[in-house]
Amino acid sequence: xxxxxxxxxxxxxxxxxxxxxxxxxxxxxxxxxxxxxxxxxxxxxxxxxxxxxxxxxxxxxxxxxxxxxxxxxxxxxxxxxxxxxxxxxxxxxxxxxxxxxxxxxxxxxxxxxxxxxxxxxxxxxxxxxxxxxxxxxxxxxxxxxxxxxxxxxxxxxxxxxxxxxxxxxxxxxxxxxxxxxxxxxxxxxxxxxxxxxxxxxxxxxxxxxxxxxxxxxxxxxxxxxxxxxxxxxxxxxxxxxxxxxxxxxxxxxxxxxxxxxxxxxxxxxxxxxxxxxxxxxxxxxxxxxxxxxxxxxxxxxxxxxxxxxxxxxxxxxxxxxxxxxxxxxxxxxxxxxxxxxxxxxxxxxxxxxxxxxxxxxxxxxxxxxxxxxxxxxxxxxxxxxxxxxxxxxxxxxxxxxxxxxxxxxxxxxxxxxxxxxxxxxxxxxxxxxxxxxxxxxxxxxxxxxxxxxxxxxxxxxxxxxxxxxxxxxxxxxxxxxxxxxxxxxxxxxxxxxxxxxxxxxxxxxxxxxxxxxxxxxxxxxxxxxxxxxxxxxxxxxxxxxxxxxxxxxxxxxxxxxxxxxxxx
Amino acid sequence: xxxxxxxxxxxxxxxxxxxxxxxxxxxxxxxxxxxxxxxxxxxxxxxxxxxxxxxxxxxxxxxxxxxxxxxxxxxxxxxxxxxxxxxxxxxxxxxxxxxxxxxxxxxxxxxxxxxxxxxxxxxxxxxxxxxxxxxxxxxxxxxxxxxxxxxxxxxx
Numbered sequence: 001x002x003x004x005x006x007x008x009x010x011x012x013x014x015x016x017x018x019x020x021x022x023x024x025x026x027x028x029x030x031x032x033x034x035x036x037x038x039x040x041x042x043x044x045x046x047x048x049x050x051x052x053x054x055x056x057x058x059x060x061x062x063x064x065x066x067x068x069x070x071x072x073x074x075x076x077x078x079x080x081x082x083x084x085x086x087x088x089x090x091x092x093x094x095x096x097x098x099x100x101x102x103x104x105x106x107x108x109x110x111x112x113x114x115x116x117x118x119x120x121x122x123x124x125x126x127x128x129x130x131x132x133x134x135x136x137x138x139x140x141x142x143x144x145x146x147x148x149x150x151x152x153x154x155x156x157x158x159x160x161x162x163x164x165x166x167x168x169x170x171x172x173x174x175x176x177x178x179x180x181x182x183x184x185x186x187x188x189x190x191x192x193x194x195x196x197x198x199x200x201x202x203x204x205x206x207x208x209x210x211x212x213x214x215x216x217x218x219x220x221x222x223x224x225x226x227x228x229x230x231x232x233x234x235x236x237x238x239x240x241x242x243x244x245x246x247x248x249x250x251x252x253x254x255x256x257x258x259x260x261x262x263x264x265x266x267x268x269x270x271x272x273x274x275x276x277x278x279x280x281x282x283x284x285x286x287x288x289x290x291x292x293x294x295x296x297x298x299x300x301x302x303x304x305x306x307x308x309x310x311x312x313x314x315x316x317x318x319x320x321x322x323x324x325x326x327x328x329x330x331x332x333x334x335x336x337x338x339x340x341x342x343x344x345x346x347x348x349x350x351x352x353x354x355x356x357x358x359x360x361x362x363x364x365x366x367x368x369x370x371x372x373x374x375x376x377x378x379x380x381x382x383x384x385x386x387x388x389x390x391x392x393x394x395x396x397x398x399x400x401x402x403x404x405x406x407x408x409x410x411x412x413x414x415x416x417x418x419x420x421x422x423x424x425x426x427x428x429x430x431x432x433x434x435x436x437x438x439x440x441x442x443x444x445x446x447x448x449x450x451x452x453x454x455x456x457x458x459x460x461x462x463x464x465x466x467x468x469x470x471x472x473x474x475x476x477x478x479x480x481x482x483x484x485x486x487x488x489x490x491x492x493x494x495x496x497x498x499x500x501x502x503x504x505x506x507x508x509x510x511x512x513x514x515x516x517x518x519x520x521x522x523x524x525x526x527x528x529x530x531x532x533x534x535x536x537x538x539x540x541x542x543x544x545x546x547x548x549x550x551x552x553x554x555x556x557x558x559x560x561x562x563x564x565x566x567x568x
Numbered sequence: 569x570x571x572x573x574x575x576x577x578x579x580x581x582x583x584x585x586x587x588x589x590x591x592x593x594x595x596x597x598x599x600x601x602x603x604x605x606x607x608x609x610x611x612x613x614x615x616x617x618x619x620x621x622x623x624x625x626x627x628x629x630x631x632x633x634x635x636x637x638x639x640x641x642x643x644x645x646x647x648x649x650x651x652x653x654x655x656x657x658x659x660x661x662x663x664x665x666x667x668x669x670x671x672x673x674x675x676x677x678x679x680x681x682x683x684x685x686x687x688x689x690x691x692x693x694x695x696x697x698x699x700x701x702x703x704x705x706x707x708x709x710x711x712x713x714x715x716x717x718x719x720x721x722x723x724x
Contacts, residue, residue, distance in 0.1 A: 119581075119582055120585070123582065123585060123586055123589055124589055128635075128636040128637065129582070131581060148636050317634065318630050318634070319627065319630035319631050319633070319634045321630070322626065323627060323630075326623075
């Protein structure tokens with residue numbers, strides 16, 4: 001049947017079983033929004049306050065559901081406002097299709113109103129991107145974009161559609177998602193056998209060699225990385241850790257890839273890693289990293305990282321092997337399938353002595369009683385105690401993020417939503433909106449710092465309008481805490497532009513947006529506020545007062561040896 | 569070490585900038601880059617030469633493979649492939665050295681495309697090392713302008 005470009009786009013989204021879109025309309029995308037009205041019964045559009053909010057929401061939706069997220073924006077500033085969210089999704093391998101329209105073909109390249117070279121801007125921060133200049137190619141492009149976003153190592157894909165294409169008509173034929181490989185442009189691409197669309201075949205010899213290495217190891221250590229989460233391989237990973245009887249460190253992105261209460265967990269690894277994790281990695285004789293890219297925040301000094309160990313890397317992305325750290329053995333493949341194969345062949349190991357050594361070091365940091373303010377651990381443990389165990393946690397970036405990851409336990413993929421790679425302040429509220437929309441039955445909380453929260457708190461309007469009962473905890477220490485911590489530790493206490501000694505009053509801000517808010521400075525007040533927030537069933541801000549000089553501990557300086565803990 | 573990559577890519581907008589951007593973003597060198605359509609109009613072929621340590625050259629291959637618009641990457645060994653570069657060059661002459669320049673062209677097999685009052689426009693193609701050698705020899709005459717295609721290569 002003949003359809004307009006904007007309708008073909010909607011039909012293609014339905015082919016992909018998309019039922020939720022986050023976005024913001026504008027001049028060039030008007031035709032698409034015009035058609036959206038007709039599809040309102042099948043596609044739920046969430047209007048955010050800002051395109052950046054939409055980008056983080058689509059990302060949070062993708063991370064928490066495992067499905068591909070979708071965000072819409074108009075051309076020019078609409079598209080550039082998406083970019084921070086696109087880069088955030090790219091660095092953390094989150095599958096999102098971002099769709100923007102551009103000026104019509106008679107205006108392209110003429111510096112027209114709201115025109116920007118969107119695909120050029122998106123190039124280094126997407127897995128792939130497309131500009132659609134011919135309505136006949138629209139359906140194929142959308143199908144291909146979704147296939148790329150979810151295949152192999154997932155990631156964001158950007159589609160730029162010229163405005164005239166959304167108005168022009170073309171023949172459209174419904175093809176179910178499962179059949180896309182057999183039709184049109186995707187068939188041609190599959191036939192060329194491009195590596196990226198397929199899960200790499202796992203080499204059996206590689207598996208056998210690793211099983212042998214584990215058998216020979218007396219002091220094994222595991223790292224659970226973001227690939228375990230994206231690959232939804234948590235059950236397989238837990239089983240593997242138990243069979244190998246190996247202490248397991250978890251990266252920021254790996255939160256939820258291992259059952260957080262499994263006694264083998266040594267806590268976070270790296271710059272703010274626990275002593276047990278960092279010393280374990282330094283002392284082990286075999287280090288198996290699954291879905292982890294040895295970033296500079298984990299393998300702080302790649303030359304001395306796990307120097308006493310044979311390093312084994314399991315990853316779906318071949319380009320990650322030997323990129324940052326030289327490995328002794330690697331397996332390229334999907335975490336779930338690799339771990340399944342390993343679990344079939346691995347016999348139960350016993351490393352009681354080694355575990356005793358590793359767990360003689362703390363897995364969590366204890367803080368002194370906060371007095372008239374809360375301390376980070378009190379704050380996190382009170383929240384954890386009063387919230388359902390499977391609560392989803394979206395964070396912003398900074399000290400509060402590290403504290404949340406250090407002190408909460410995450411048990412399943414998607415439970416922790418955090419910007420690990422790009423470190424995007426202001427990610428949390430949008431991500432929480434995406435998570436709540438995608439998981440209406442789950443309790444969703446947003447952990448923010450006062451600095452991060454100021455950046456994108458405009459999305460409170462979205463929280464209120466769509467009646468999303470998201471509780472925001474502002475870890476309010478009146479400063480950009482992480483930067484202040486560096487200024488104190490590395491810049492000799494020369495505090496420069498990190499004091500947040502200014503408004504707004506977050507409780508009044510909540511009220512201005514039609515939400516409730518409370519300020520708390522001890523555990524009783526906090527507990528009371530949480531109960532009120534849960535009972536209210538609406539969006540809620542709890543402004544939690546912390547001491548300005550509270551630090552994230554332990555800390556190892558960038559580029560330093562992983563056990564060179566600073567005096568904090 | 570030197571890396572020679574023969575890369576088949578989709579012939580679509582932005583692929584060239586994606587590939588060159590990849591090199592820029594990750595701090596890899598591009599020594600030469602030659603691009604052209606293959607016998608199939610929807611597929612282009614690139615020859616890229618680069619220098620770096622073993623790990624860098626390995627990374628280049630993996631990163632190229634990762635790009636979804638790249639269809640196939642082949643790393644060519646210099647000894648097992650034919651590598652050719654072509655140049656157009658205006659070499660200056662005067663009455664005293666004109667015949668030696670013409671003689672030089674005859675010896676290496678460079679074609680004289682145009683004789684101008686003050687220069688010869690030469691076309692020369694050969695293995696990259698021979699091209700470098702020829703350019704060096706021309707320096708003593710004076711090079712007015714030079715255009716190079718960059719290396720193209722194919723496995724034997």
